Amino acid sequence: MATIEVRGLTKQFGDGPPAVDHIDLASEDGEFLVLLGPSGCGKTTLLRMIGGLETPTEGDVLIGGRVVTHLPPRARKIAMVFQSYALYPHMSVYDNIAFPLKAQRLPKEEQRKKVAWAASILGIEQFLNRKPRQLSGGQRQRVALARALVREPNVFLLDEPLSNLDAQRRASARDELQQFQRSIGTTTIYVTHDQVEAMGMGDRIAVIDRGRIRQIGTPKEIYDDPADTFVATFLGTPPMNLVERDGLIFGFRPEHFTPANGSHSDDVVRFQFVVHREEYLGSERLLYGEIGSAKAVARFPATTDVELRIGQPVEYVVARRHLKFFNPRTGERTRD
Amino acid sequence: MTAIAEQQRVWQREERRAGWRRAGKRGLLYTVATLFALFAAIPFAWMVFTIFKQNTDLYNGKNNPFLYNDPPTLDNIRLLFNQTNYTTFVVNTIFVAALVVVITLIAAVPAAYALTRLTGRWGESLGIAIFLVYLVPPTLLFIPMTRIVAELGLKNSRWSMVVVYPTFTIPFCTWLLMGFFKSIPWDIEEQAMIDGYSRLGAIVRAVIPVSLPGILTVIAFSVAMTMHEFVYALAFVTSSSEKTVSIGVTTELIRGDVFFWQSLMAAAAIVAIPVALIYTLFLDRFIQGFTLGAVKG
Ligand SMILES: Nc1ncnc2c1ncn2[C@@H]1O[C@H](COP(=O)(O)OP(=O)(O)OP(=O)(O)O)[C@@H](O)[C@H]1O
Ligand SMILES: [Mg+2]
Numbered sequence: 129m130a131t132i133e134v135r136g137l138t139k140q141f142g143d144g145p146p147a148v149d150h151i152d153l154a155s156e157d158g159e160f161l162v163l164l165g166p167s168g169c170g171k172t173t174l175l176r177m178i179g180g181l182e183t184p185t186e187g188d189v190l191i192g193g194r195v196v197t198h199l200p201p202r203a204r205k206i207a208m209v210f211q212s213y214a215l216y217p218h219m220s221v222y223d224n225i226a227f228p229l230k231a232q233r234l235p236k237e238e239q240r241k242k243v244a245w246a247a248s249i250l251g252i253e254q255f256l257n258r259k260p261r262q263l264s265g266g267q268r269q270r271v272a273l274a275r276a277l278v279r280e281p282n283v284f285l286l287d288e289p290l291s292n293l294d295a296q297r298r299a300s301a302r303d304e305l306q307q308f309q310r311s312i313g314t315t316t317i318y319v320t321h322d323q324v325e326a327m328g329m330g331d332r333i334a335v336i337d338r339g340r341i342r343q344i345g346t347p348k349e350i351y352d353d354p355a356d357t358f359v360a361t362f363l364g365t366p367p368m369n370l371v372e373r374d375g376l377i378f379g380f381r382p383e384h385f386t387p388a389n390g391s392h393s394d395d396v397v398r399f400q401f402v403v404h405r406e407e408y409l410g411s412e413r414l415l416y417g418e419i420g421s422a423k424a425v426a427r428f429p430a431t432t433d434v435e436l437r438i439g440q441p442v443e444y445v446v447a448r449r450h451l452k453f454f455n456p457r458t459g460e461r462t463r464d
Numbered sequence: 465m466t467a468i469a470e471q472q473r474v475w476q477r478e479e480r481r482a483g484w485r486r487a488g489k490r491g492l493l494y495t496v497a498t499l500f501a502l503f504a505a506i507p508f509a510w511m512v513f514t515i516f517k518q519n520t521d522l523y524n525g526k527n528n529p530f531l532y533n534d535p536p537t538l539d540n541i542r543l544l545f546n547q548t549n550y551t552t553f554v555v556n557t558i559f560v561a562a563l564v565v566v567i568t569l570i571a572a573v574p575a576a577y578a579l580t581r582l583t584g585r586w587g588e589s590l591g592i593a594i595f596l597v598y599l600v601p602p603t604l605l606f607i608p609m610t611r612i613v614a615e616l617g618l619k620n621s622r623w624s625m626v627v628v629y630p631t632f633t634i635p636f637c638t639w640l641l642m643g644f645f646k647s648i649p650w651d652i653e654e655q656a657m658i659d660g661y662s663r664l665g666a667i668v669r670a671v672i673p674v675s676l677p678g679i680l681t682v683i684a685f686s687v688a689m690t691m692h693e694f695v696y697a698l699a700f701v702t703s704s705s706e707k708t709v710s711i712g713v714t715t716e717l718i719r720g721d722v723f724f725w726q727s728l729m730a731a732a733a734i735v736a737i738p739v740a741l742i743y744t745l746f747l748d749r750f751i752q753g754f755t756l757g758a759v760k761g
Contacts, residue, residue, distance in 0.1 A: 202659075210655060216656075218676075227659050
């Protein structure tokens with residue numbers, strides 16, 4: 129077990145803005161830390177620098193408190209699962225899993241035991257003699273995880289390991305992966321651009337945009353207390369509504385945006401909401417429309433009846449405690 | 465009911481038509497395949513029949529080349545082995561081919577790897593530039609090459625071919641291997657480095673085994689090129705004991721205007737048939753290799 133820390137880590141490819149820009153990040157021991165951000169924001173680059181596959185332009189990587197910035201990958205005792213799984217196509221599943229053990233020159237008998245152990249944890253004993261091409265996507269993922277597990281690494285680095293699976297497989301794989309991590313308790317850094325994955329799996333989430341960390345926190349903190357408008361709009365489907373008013377940006381979640389129904393409470397802020405379109409999603413309904421010229425969405429459980437008047441302004445309210453305020457110039461949160 | 469019966473009839477008709485079309489397609493396929501097989505096999509058959517013919521049989525234009533009108537004979541093979549240095553030619557060919565393969569692999573594998581992996585955009589253009597070198601024909605190059613061979617003191621030695629043949633096998637094979645390496649995902653190599661190997665270790669354990677079809681293709685090409693190369697061998701080597709098969713038999717079994725056809729055919733068949741067999745045994749790998757290289761190259 130070990131912690132991972134990066135200090136002022138920067139990677140510049142050619143000229144142009146750096147792919148990773150002075151990132152500071154520290155995991156706790158045994159933590160499941162998710163790196164979340166849009167495509168091209170530098171998640172993979174950050175992970176590869178931690179793994180030693182990319183040399184940082186600046187900054188340091190520490191594993192278990194030791195600076196490993198200049199050590200090759202093999203000296204870092206890490207396991208990494210690539211997006212493509214990177215199974216060795218010419219080897220059987222058994223040989224794939226045993227590969228890191230061969231590199232350690234472990235005696236054959238011990239290799240066999242460890243492979244059997246890893247294979248039983250991931251439930252792939254029956255595939256050991258197959259070649260990777262004879263496996264489904266989900267099975268390949270488990271082989272890749274078994275290969276990562278078998279050397280009992282200090283840390284796991286996972287780069288979008290579920291993105292090759294279809295939506296249904298993905299939900300169950302998410303569950304399996306999380307249980308697996310909990311049971312072995314190895315510090316894990318998990319890269320994804322899927323917020324559902326991030327929210328569902330992470331102990332903490334680091335939201336990254338254009339090579340910088342915008343916010344680190346538990347899924348609840350990130351969702352309820354976004355540090356800036358980027359985080360506020362990146363998480364949540366649909367995202368937080370942002371409306372400019374009185375020289376501030378007012379932010380509120382669609383689920384907190386409800387019709388006034390003639391109430392006169394002082395604890396609320398009122399908006400004139402013009403609905404353009406309704407979306408019925410089975411368990412919930414989404415109303416798309418505008419407040420002034422800003423787009424906004426309201427969200428209701430499908431069980432509530434909401435009177436719909438398309439195209440006409442209706443008074444909607446948000447409770448004050450659900451409002452967040454942002455600086456319109458910087459996008460940063462201004463403390464209320 | 466009539467509607468249903470009508471429908472059934474239409475279906476049956478359609479099915480019959482589809483059946484005919486399938487049969488037609490299959491027939492065409494077999495015809496073409498048979499023609500190709502014959503096209504490839506007839507020269508070999510002709511060769512083999514010729515080897516055992518007596519002169520009186522062979523030189524009578526009215527005789528069917530695929531039948532023995534006079535009894536078959538082994539004299540021609542005896543002539544090949546007793547009156548020429550054929551065994552030496554074969555040994556020399558194997559010697560030169562083996563060394564050329566080794567030299568080619570030592571140079572082309574790292575070169576192709578570096579060009580595909582480490583030089584970014586430049587790799588591609590450099591690869592093409594290297595391939596262009598291969599296109600300069602030996603008929604142009606043998607004059608300067610002769611000087612180089614002489615300077616190296618290798619004139620009239622089989623070593624001259626060992627030194628010169630890689631000048632065309634390396635560029636071609638480098639280019640060929642680049643196609644293979646390009647098709648191998650980076651990930652595998654990086655995974656091997658994560659799994660505990662150095663870059664070199666990762667190349668040896670992960671990249672080379674995956675590119676085995678490519679490497680076999682390269683070996684086959686180098687051997688084939690060595691076996692049929694003629695111009696350099698003719699220019700550099702004159703003594704019988706240093707010749708390879710390609711010039712040995714053509715210089716020693718064509719004396720003035722006398723062609724020892726049967727022995728020539730025997731000489732060619734004895735080396736060609738084993739090579740053809742090896743190719744066939746590895747055919748799957750080869751086809752995989754060729755298509756991989758073709759698509760990506
Ligand atoms: N080897 C490289 N050479 C040059 N630029 C690179 C290289 N690798 C990544 N980049 C650039 O760095 C930026 C970050 O890339 P990175 O792969 O880390 O993004 P990502 O967050 O993993 O995106 P995705 O979610 O699409 O995988 C991108 O703009 C990319 O074009
Ligand atoms: Mg990525």
